[in-house]
Amino acid sequence: MAPGSEQATLAEGQRTHPLTSVVLGLGWSAAALVGIVSTLFQNGGLDAWGVFGLPAAAAGGLVVGSIIGWLSWRFTTFVIDDGEARVDSGILWKKSRRVPFERLQSVDIHEPLVARVFGLAELHLDSAGGSESRTTVRYLTLARSNELRALLLRRAHAATTGEVLAYDGPPGAAAPPPFEAQAIEVVAEVPPSRVVVGTLLSLDLAGAVIVAVGALVASIWFAAPVAALGGVVGAGFWAFQIVGRRVLDQWGYRLSRVEHGLRIERGLLSRTSETVPFDRVQGVAVVEPIIWRQLGWRRVLVSVAGTAGKGDAKDQDQAATVLPIADPQLAQRVVDLLVPGAMEEIADRRRSSGASWIFAPIGWRYRWIGVDDVAVVSRHGWITRRTSIVPHRKNQSVAVEQGPLQRRLGVASVAVHSPDGPVDVGGPHLERAQAFAVAAEASRLSRTSAAQASMRSGSSS
């Protein structure tokens, strides 16, 4: 690589692709059009304007939208130099967003439908923490986006070397190899048919179908056909939305290994390409809904620092998905890539005490927590089974808790604290002595692994 030349081209502010004005213009035009038409209708102006009303409104919207689009493109520039990435924008109110490389968590490429039609994409620069942590550069050609992503990630990696551990190379290796923009290896490709079948067998869909059938039966029982229509249409729409959204999102799903991370590419209409850097992985969860379990299918989720706290639990699960549907071997392989050496099944399991049945009459049989050399693993749930894995290096703290009823039953709960995300390791209602034993073990391993990690990074820098 020749850093000098890259710098020279990017040190001064660059414009995004000229077609950006058209894409943004279309967006604004649509908004303007809706505005103008609704005012027309409200004023009853359609009669006065007659046949010319709508075309005039459309033309007006297009003109206004295009002007705004062109202006906002004209006033946006971005800079990528030695120490930072910066985006300046705003027509009247200037806005300048600066992202220091050492704070850069990940760079994603997103192709929204309209931009994709023009062969354009946007870059998302994610830094840790806060709701305003995402910086967007829109729009660039896809090739240019890939090029810039490679450049940004290389810079970010350089800014943090010494701290960042590359699992692929031997510890203490020389300077990291130049960042490869292209994938090293394709780990998994999920065919659309599988996503469709998986979604058809999912619990949400089952719920929607049950509601629809229930509504139908109820309406026949009470002889109220209108209510039936409402219920069936509502539930049908719900089901359609579930299937549609998931299938559109996960169409052409491809997981590949790149330098220092995994790359996820997905989407039918809007395509997204995200990278999960290995050293930001805080934990992994494997989710097996009851219907999928019969077929041996599961979903793999990952918890990455800085991405939590957006949307509800369901949205978070969606955002954290690494592998939407997979068989056990593939899932185990991906888990192993994310947390090297981690096993989903641990032989040494501490199960919840039978005395705790009162807290979960059925569920208590299915709960366990275990500690091995690499990670703390726990499992719970009998309808949807969830196995959570937190590597010792990422374990932040360990707690043992006991309420009054638990005290009477002689049980206590262990919780392993990892950064917020879909991964939640804990052993509820273990026998008291066992709870303390697990906590002590997890705590001890978390300290020794941290000491090893800091020694390794110390020797490599």
Add this chain to the structure above:
Amino acid sequence: MADPFDPDDAGWTAISPRLATARLLIGSLVTLVVLVLADGVLAIVVATTTVPAWWLAVPAVIALLVVGWLAWWAPRNRRSWGYREQEEELVVRSGVTFRRVVSVPYGRMQFVDLQAGPLARRLGFTSLSLHTASTRTASTVPGVPHDEALRLRLRLTELGESRGAGL
């Protein structure tokens, strides 16, 4: 450690007894204000309607019960708090009814906060919170004597720096 939940177990650094005093003081004050307000309203009711005057005693009895419970609870809760500086980690325990023991390795601490209100400053204690990358650590030790809190923070930051593995 023998029994981490045992409040009489030696080896745990206790927190300032003045925390109990402060809590009792503030609790009693709030109760008094509520009592005065309630009796004020009741006095108007008694004066304007046929409600018997002994009703005025009801809030007073409740207030007495509340203060009595506070006087029992505050020292008990204070005694349940404790921490232990071990070689590689800080262990914090708390709670009588709902008990909790958290162990936080020094290397995982992101920052340490001290916080003291006007009354706490007067009585010379501070609350100390430990923050790791996980919000669930949620470890705040109330009522650490001021000088001890400063010492502990310095020590924790030093240890955190030398052992830090960060995220």
